Amino acid sequence: MGIERIVTQFKRVVETSRTAADLINATADVTQWLGFRFFAITHHVDLAASPNPICLTNYPSPWVNYYQRNAYGLVDPVHRASHMTPAGFWWSNMAELIRLNDRDDTIMRLGRIQGIGEGFTIPTNLAGGLHCSCTFSAESGFMIDSVKQGLAQLAGLMIFAAAHRLWPGRNAMPAELRPKLTPQQLACVQLVARGLNDRQIGEILGLAEETVASHIKNACERYGVKKRTSLVAFALLDGAIMVSKL
Template identity: 45%
Template sequence: MGTFERAEAFLRDVSATSTEVELAGALSTVACELGFTFFALTHHVDIRRAAQPAIRLHNYPDEWVAYYDDNRLGVSDPVHRASHVTSVGFAWSDIPQMIALTARDHEILAHGEAQGIGDGFTIPANVPGETHGSCSFANPAGRRMREEELPIAQLVGAFAFEAARRLWRVRTLDSAEQPKMTERQRECILWVARGKSDWEISRILGVQHETVIRHLKLARQRYGVGKRTMLAVHALFEGSISFTDVMKR
């Protein structure tokens, strides 16, 4: 099964989940399929003191979780801080090149390794107007990640976090209250998913460049995202487009 087919299969699975237990089960299964042992899908908050209910699903060792919460690492975790400076997935081994690590950061990473957590891969989930979040996959210390699986991990992480947002109803508007997507907006998003620029889309559809910009702006507002690259993720999750649509030319 190819990358897109596997991503689409996972998307179908998580779209059908109705509880956090089911979502955690789906994440556990896909993590194993991708060659990982651990997963963590979470908002970047002090979970014990969060003013509002926050997302957190994981299968990390209990001792590590206790240390993590006792030291209120939800906000200061170097993995979380690194995810705030990028919109794509990254290996934890790359963190020193992404942010300046403090002595405390090195201590935290070393403690995680001592608890059996080695290198990992994190997919940021930074939605404007909401608390930052991420989906991470990790292996026991000493086990290498399967590099060929990281592109699918990127897609899986994005879909999983969107499923969690749906379950926790983090959005300020209920999906039933959202304005309907127009066919032209859908066409623009589809061409974004195919890698086309706004100008190229205007030429393909035979409309003004400003018209495409307006359609994509309205679509971003509908989904509550600030970047055009996230439009495809949300449209795929919602079912407005499919991987089959994206692959057609």
Template identity: 35%
Template sequence: MPFSRLIDRFEAKAASCLDDHALQAVLQDVTRELGFHYFALLHHASLASARPELIRIDTYPSGWDRELAVHNLVGADPVHHASLRTNVGFAWSELPRLVPLGHREREVLERSRRFDIGDGFTVPVNVPGEPCGSFSFAVRTGSGLPVDRLLCAEQIGAHAFRAARRIHDYPSVRRCPHLSRREHQCVRLLAAGKTDWEIATILGISVETTHQYVKRARAAYDVVSRTQLVVCVLRDALVSFDEAIPPYR
């Protein structure tokens, strides 16, 4: 079957899925058709948390997630780290180019082979305001990666995560707290690392007034610290990362 027809057929089937079980069944079929043995569609945080809103559908060998937990390797998966460094799909053979591989990262890869997880291909899925995630296809240890099907796998991975987000109601619009113009100005400067005194000087207001604007912004977001406030406004794109982080030299 031409890959374009395979993608169209998968997209139609995924769009009709009403729950994770239905989507898993469709994904198992297409995984075999593409020449892979396993898949994992998940928010990375789901490995450490059972929160129901987190997405996790996978066919990795039984016990793999426990292996990561027992050896304290849940946060060391280099595939997940690499998903934050690129906007396109990547073969796991490219990991050394994308992220540093320290002892813990190499241990994850070594232990995965003991569970018969060989090479793989991952599609990053990072939507602002949502948990970081990815879709991975993998083959058994000793099997070759179907390199002629990776572009098809990339599109199917993207469609699969879109279907999972729909099932978990992630596309719904989340209402952001309203900040006044002055509150927004203060928070933007706070995110850039300015002190209350510096913010007051820049805006031509008193330090106490600055403190009150920041306090009201914290209350609007229902957070207790300035750090949490900055994280929230970055998540909601009220402040860009370019404004908050110095540029690379």
């Protein structure tokens, strides 16, 4: 009976959610059935500065506000750990995936104060290559059996797919109406996304440093942004570029 109910909730999440409120309500039902208290469906970005990021959660509002104010989305150890594995993982096992530091300890300690001590995070990589995840969490020491853990993994993937479908981001714009970059602009933006500066990009593409800067400036103008980080975010969201470690 339990598995039938969770599958029904999956179908509700994927097929019948028409608004963010619908999705939040459906996800809250799934979260409660799994035994967790909280959920967070989010892009791994600076939520306050990024264009239309996905962020659906029932975390306590003081924690959400503090988290966004400090741009923890860019340094959150849970987010960093999720970039190291395609499988769902427990927060208590993060040290097996990344090296934790004092700032990580502070973030996790502050979360525990809000009743967010243990979580199960399911990494996803939708929305043009941006890292993102669905997390179910509860108090410290919380655990579920292997069957529910497998269901949580499936739920996380399906819930984020639903969020992506509903998300009012730039990918909602028809492809033919999105800004079009030239081949050289695309090549430069692709390398900016890898963290290279103008000199390094010029060496790779055989261009003068000033030419690289011009291509990036023109690409920013086509997207109507001023910062390179915003340019990369929009290009990723549009599917114009993708980032890989390989």
